[in-house]
Amino acid sequence: MIILKNKPIKLWILCSLLSFFLLISCLYEPFLSKILTLRVEKTLIAGEINYPPFTPLEVPPFGTDIIGFTIFAKIIQGFKYTFFIGLLLSFFQIVSSLIINSLLIYKFGEKFLLPIFLYFDKLFSLIPKPFLLLLLIGPYYSALSFNTDNVQPQANLKFIIIQLFILFLIGIPNLVKLYHTELTFLFKQDFSLVSQTLGSSKIRTVSYSFRPQITELTVNLFFNILIKNLSLFIYLAYFNLYLGGSLVTKLDESATYTASISNEWSGLIGQNINNLASTPWTILIPLGFYSVLIFLLVRIKRYLMEEGAKSIHSSK
């Protein structure tokens, strides 16, 4: 909690900016969707009726996709899903690895559980991450699209849970390893040896004596894993494995257009991934927002870490 005291003004600005965008995104369904233009099916340009896609100049501010949905509305709507899915996933990964590490500090855990996690960490690092996701999530996606012609919401919920569970499992071994390395280092420190000689149990040493270090590490790892998860979402989108499933729309006899159901940003990128030459704004604008979000998170992490280091230094 030391970290959260004496927040600098820059941190406040960034956090309020993030909260403001989240608020706008949350207001989309009840309020904004009634005001904003959601779809432009045709428009009159220079006396001629034109059909989508429209460029950002024709339909400001960000144009539309092939079937006329405005990118602006989609970006507002999708932000909360992208952010909260990433946040939830990262939160559960951090909590789980903390719980697992509390088992690893005992001899049994260190001898039997730790090698398993180290093994999986090595195994997952050797296979390119996007391909690993394609290997593990791809079959479920194919099974879902082959089994049901009309994708039911229940199936989508099941699919998103499977996707998140696989993403969760892929991230855990590395987190466990990082926590364990830090804990091993801390247990070798003088103050930890003193605390244990005086009779403190291992779990109490971790929860009480190591609290400042563990908090700092957790904040650092939490932001790192959040940024990593957001990157993994784009990898999924690149291979058309939409978070939460997709809906296929028939444009004409031969062409189809796959749209993300959850409307989160990576899905938005994924559904237009093959149209870079024809409608570049449909990919580059969501990607730009994605990069800004990651940039914001990197900055928030940096300020939090700097403040944490200052607080620990001043408390000494």
Added chain:
Amino acid sequence: MIKQFISLITILIGIVLLVCLSYLLPLSIEDLGLLITSFKNTIAQIFTYHYLSELWVIYHQTNGAYTLYLISASLAITLFSLLLYSYYFPKFKNRTIVKITRFLEDIEGLPVVGVVFFIHWFSIVIYKETSIYLLRTVGTPNEPALFFPLFILSVFPIVFLIKYMTPYIKMIYQSNYFIFAKSLGYPKPKLFFSYVIPNLLTFLETIMKFIYLEMITVMLFIEIQFNTGGLLTGLRNTQIMPPNINSPQLMVISYLLLLLIPYFLMSILFEIVNIFNSNKQ
């Protein structure tokens, strides 16, 4: 040595199991017997002479040399950039170093796919506006693009390496040995080659392996986006067009093995260097 050999074998078994599992999903969750049968069959197919010769054929057919040449060139560029940075490091002020590290941190977080797409789009725009065909951005497996892939492939490792190595470089330059040698009047280039580089190499071991694996990931997007062909395109294609000749699992394992052979060779090389160094001491 025996421990490392066992670790290598278990990792290879793990890769085979993971690939077999992925081809049986979601069925294998309920039926473990299916997974065991598939695993046994794949292992039996791997240990044949025919399979080894097939690996070589796959390497040639998918233009594997392009992938490995590009990665090697990028590794060389990355190492050279690190050398330059560490040589000129003492000339930078402390504040400049902090600024550089922060800037690199910001870049590092950016999604690779975004950078690949942006560069691709940028070259299209330049071509549309000026009709100048600056550099090849869409190649063919016979005439693959070189400059942009190499540029994208090198940027992220350079950023990562410089960010990661800065504290170590600082530590080396501030060490008592270095300060003492400098005060005795040893020339800077001599100290750089005889003290700084050997000390940096000890930290590079794990990081080079990590960078190689990261490069493979970036290469996947580069190969697909720039249509260059290569081992990773082949790997991705196994998921789109299942091969007719071999079992699909075997093809995936072949590509993964071909990609990981340089990694294992690198590990062995570092191991030999370590053994040599410990004997010397």
